[in-house]
Amino acid sequence: MIATLRYEFLMQVRRPVMWIVYALTVAVLLATGPGFSTLSLGGSDARDAKTAMVLLAPIMMTLMPIVYGCMLADRLVRDRRLGVDAVLDTTPADRTGRLVGKYLGACAATAVPFLAAYFARALVYVVAEGRPSALGWAVAVFVTTVVPGLLFTGALALAGPLLMPPMLFRVLFVVYWFCFVVIPPSVLPSPSYSIISPEGDYMRYGLYREGLAEGEVYRPSTAYAALDETGYFNFLRPDATPATALLWAALMLALALALLALVRLHAARTES
């Protein structure tokens, strides 16, 4: 597993196009997305180091996972297309270990430019505002908010192309991200901003209590109620508390594991 992890990591991290695509997308984010340069999302201003770093996570998680997922989408099917999976099957390496190594290695490598952009922005904030405590917050927010979301998205991106051509998967992945993650439920009834969507609002409001007054509880089920008359998915939107924030992270991990188990079953079925 460690050997596969190391190899997959190096193979992906040395891919020049991955860096080119990330560089271009961060440039687009700087040029058009108002959030990345000012670290604010509409009404909420980045008043202190903690708020600024808590806001940096949703700013990155809105768009960048698209790049992350699309770059990961070919990793698993590639082995079969090149015919190396047959060779690897003859090695004594355990298949489950190989799959986990591939998942962790490829995900970690694809997250490196993501991480670089995230911490570069945090560093710019530290230098510009003179608040070194932001770095600590950046690490905490990254581990609690970004990592669970990316682990789930990574598993989805590895598993999806097994069922359909990678081209179709990328189209559906964008549609999924648009309709089920980032679109406000007031526009389309969908499980966006719920406990099973990877953008991490539960951490933002539950654990870090961004923009909330003392004793106030953020209720995703009523936050969009002004326009959303259906509320079909409100059973997936419990109030944001530290406990539900942890539940969100656990669910992300569980969903990622479930997807990997499906991939493993798929491999077992096609083994013969």
Next chain:
Amino acid sequence: MRPFDLWSHEIRRAGPGALAAPPVLLLAITLMIVCNGFGAHEGSAAWMLLVLIEAGAPLVVGIAAASMIGSDRMLELQLTAPTSYRSTLLRRLAVTLGWTGVCTMAGSALVIATGWWDRLGDAPQGLSAQLTWLSPALWMAALGLFASAALRSGVAATTLLAFLWLAEQMFGAALQENPVTRLISLFATTQKITPEDWLPNRLTLLATALLLAAAAWYLLGDTERILGGEKE
């Protein structure tokens, strides 16, 4: 007989994804109409239908165009054939574009016939209404072809297009504030561009699509560029 053979071959070569996605789009539009917008607010439902028409086709065509180059087996052999590879690619792109166009036109006809189009307020009327999806679709297709030729990697090109599509959806409204970027905003209809700027925006998109396609055509003349690049 020869052109017919070539075209029927290209229809089969376009791939299941490119052939299946447009009918799925049409199905989504039909379902949205039949289910009355899944219970969403009427204005939101009409807006979602417009998003499906204006943004659905560009996404399918763009990603199909971006993943086209170099997907053939024994490309070396094909490059020696008297039919040049770039005209093969254009033919394949025309198949995808045509099929997506047919499905989207059927979808928009359905939306207009059921009266949802009129609930959009100042949406364009008449034949020019078809420019709603045609301009961004051609623009995305041209960009997809150009990006995959320039970056020499289908994965990179599809990822860029996917990102751009979503970024335009999320931040497109910010593009409307500047008179120059207003002209190249892809989903201007859904982002409620002022009616007098709508036609210039659509025509600018068509013109820039032509430029991008010309640049892609030039780059594809270099066979080494097609053969080299990242093998996934």
